[in-house]
Amino acid sequence: MFNKSKKEKDTYGIVGLGRFGFALAVELGTAGADLIVIDRDEEKVRELREYTDNAYVVKTLDKKTLEECGMQNCDIAVVCIGEQLDTSILTTLNLVSLNIPTVIAKATSLEHGQILSKLGAKVVYPEHDMAVRLAHQLETSKILDFVQLSRQLNISKLEIPEKIVGKTVLAVNLRGRFGINIIALETNNSLIETVNPEYVFKRGDILFISGNKARMNNFTEWVEKP
Secondary structure (H helix, E strand, C coil): CCCCCCCCCCEEEEECCCHHHHHHHHHHHHCCCEEEEEECCHHHHHHHCCCCCCEEECCCCCHHHHHHCCHHHCCEEEECCCCCHHHHHHHHHHHHHCCCCEEEEECCCHHHHHHHHHCCCEEECHHHHHHHHHHHHHHCCCEEEEEECCCCCEEEEEECCHHHCCCEHHHHCHHHHHCCEEEEEEECCEEECCCCCCCECCCCCEEEEEECHHHHHHHHHHHHCC
16 A cells, blocks of 8 residues: 655654544645545545545554554554544554554543553643633633643733733733743734834734743733723
8 A cells, every 4th residue: 555665754644534533634634744544434534535545444453454554654643533442542552563753642531641641652632622722712802822732831822912002022021020921923914033122012913922821820810900
């Protein structure tokens, strides 16, 4: 089946075309990534052939089948099976044993994730992560997006709060007051990666900031105060 003749760009293997796996495959395929996708559902596999020639219908996910599909040639393999714990665990184990550089596995619970992690996979919790992002967006109407990179580092994208419009970066002093760093600022559809301390915040500006959860919460509470 698939044979990677030479290294040009990363090849991604996606096992399982549920909502998470299908959406991931479409996004990667749309971006022009090299893909291998496998699933038991013939209709879903057929839809993915719009994005890759290496889309296979399989009955089992044993090591031999994975090898026949060329999964061992992947740089990154993602196990998108969550509900069937035994299948998820065995598939992850098989992929790790194929010496794929990076194996990422979807988990539906902390216990499930702990098992996958011990097998050597990087674990993601899609439902939990989406819930966290939504919660932070609901906490303040100003937050446009939120990404939790780790327990110690969060990144938020938000509209400039009204109370700092007309003030300089230095005067607001987010780092000194809240321990928050400004990563970038978007103004008039232009992105500024290095923000001058003398820059004056304008209505409509979009701010990208980073900090731990407690510091971010202190900041959003301050923003919401009249």
